[in-house]
Amino acid sequence: MxxxxxxxxxxxxxxxxxxxxxxxxxxxxxxxxxxxxxxxxxxxxxxxxxxxxxxxxxxxxxxxxxxxxxxxxxxxxxxxxxxxxxxxxxxxxxxxxxxxxxxxxxxxxxxxxxxxxxxxxxxxxxxxxxxSVSTAKYRMYHLAAFFDPGVYKIPPAAIGTIATQFAPVIDSIAQLSNKYAGIAREARIVFVGYSDDTPVLESGPLYKELSGILNKENPTQEELNQILSDLRAKEMVRNIKLVINARSSKFENFNSLTLGYMGYGKGEAYPSTTITDYKPTDERRRIVLSYWIVLPLASAL
The missing domain is CATH 1.20.120 (Four Helix Bundle (Hemerythrin (Met), subunit A))
Structure with a gap:
């Protein structure tokens, strides 16, 4: 032709x-x-x-x-x-x-x-x-809403809380994705975990587990909190995948929508540059931030 x-x-x-x-x-x-x-x-x-x-x-x-x-x-x-x-x-x-x-x-x-x-x-x-850029924003989750103290796995019993907490994000993604369903597109969802300076006790099972994941003897508290924040962010990714799959009916042409997930931790870094009175032990630092955006795929450019 x-x-x-x-x-x-x-x-x-x-x-x-x-x-x-x-x-x-x-x-x-x-x-x-x-x-x-x-x-x-x-x-x-x-x-x-x-x-x-x-x-x-x-x-x-x-x-x-x-x-x-x-x-x-x-x-x-x-x-x-x-x-x-x-x-x-x-x-x-x-x-x-x-x-x-x-x-x-x-x-x-x-x-x-x-x-x-x-x-x-x-x-x-x-x-x-x-x-997509004009509506981009983050959503903050306090770790206490999902994680028990000293763990990085969300218990199965919390799935109802997870679904409720994630609903606004999923609704926003679906709305924008459906509006541009005629364009090959992808939704990117990112979770960024943070931790305060609360020490991981050497006598506890979490210390041993995190040390094993790091494959390092006598890791510093900063290293332990870094990997802990990373694991919690990745755990949030695992759970939002389950919730999105369960709510796929909200999306038009769901099978043609590419979904990209990313979770990473920032350890003891301060979540916000505008807050100047963070303390070493501070629940405002024990959070996970969620970012999302719907973008055209390379094939649509």
């Missing part, structure tokens, strides 16, 4: 006079450059929004990196179209060169026309990305 389209365009293009060919080339280039300017401005707006969300801790480093990767790919595509348009401009400014390179010019024009024709689809992706 592509071959016949190429052949038809070639016959149509070659059948025109040289001046018309050059005019058509310049017109296509002008259209592309205008689109690139407008779409670059839209992506710059999203980039600024993301910077603000990052500064306000509404997105974590994992979510930020995922969005930056998408913005990078979208900008790269715009840059490629811009360079192609500029190349055609230079060619159309020289009749002798234009006449000599006509077959190659036609190939480039088809690429440019394909880019121009796909603008509506790209704008849908931009709209989705802008809404």
């Amino acid at each position: 592509k071959f016949y389209l190429f052949f038809f365009c070639m016959v149509l293009f070659v059948s025109c006079g040289l001046q018309k060919q050059m005019t058509a080339t310049r017109n296509a280039s002008t259209t592309t450059k205008k689109m690139v300017r407008e779409e670059s401005a839209a992506l710059d707006t999203i980039q600024r929004m993301l910077q603000g969300k990052t500064e306000n801790l509404a997105v974590d480093s994992i979510v930020n990196s995922a969005i930056q990767t998408i913005l990078g790919k979208l900008n790269s595509r715009l840059n490629s179209a811009q360079q192609l348009a500029l190349l055609l401009d230079a060619t159309a400014a020289d009749k002798a060169r234009f006449r000599k390179e006509t077959p190659d010019i036609l190939t480039k024009l088809i690429v440019l026309d394909s880019f121009n024709a796909a603008r509506k689809r790209r704008e849908e992706v931009y709209t989705m990305l802008k809404e």
Whole structure:
């Protein structure tokens, strides 16, 4: 099909006079450059929004990196179209060169026309990305709601509490995912665990278990709290998977939605830069933060 389209365009293009060919080339280039300017401005707006969300801790480093990767790919595509348009401009400014390179010019024009024709689809992706970034936020969970003291496993009896606590996040993900069900997309869910300076007693079973996981004799309390926060974050991931699978009916085309999960711990690091009166033993530090976002897949870009 592509071959016949190429052949038809070639016959149509070659059948025109040289001046018309050059005019058509310049017109296509002008259209592309205008689109690139407008779409670059839209992506710059999203980039600024993301910077603000990052500064306000509404997105974590994992979510930020995922969005930056998408913005990078979208900008790269715009840059490629811009360079192609500029190349055609230079060619159309020289009749002798234009006449000599006509077959190659036609190939480039088809690429440019394909880019121009796909603008509506790209704008849908931009709209989705802008809404995803603008609504990005975190949800805080106090560890006492899920974990008994001195453990990192959520007991099965707490599944009802888990479902209730996770419901707002799942509802938000489903709402945004369903709104853009026509776009290949993925939902990313990240849990970040924190701990205060409460020591893990050497005489207790948790100390022995964590030491074994670290594969280290005499680990420091900081190392123990780091791995403990990491394990609790991963335990939250394990449980939200169960809840989402149980509530898959909330999602349109659930089987076509890619779900990505990540859990990691930050140990004794302070969860917030705006709180200046943290104490060594402080329940405000014994938390897990949840971040989520719905993004277009690479195949949709």
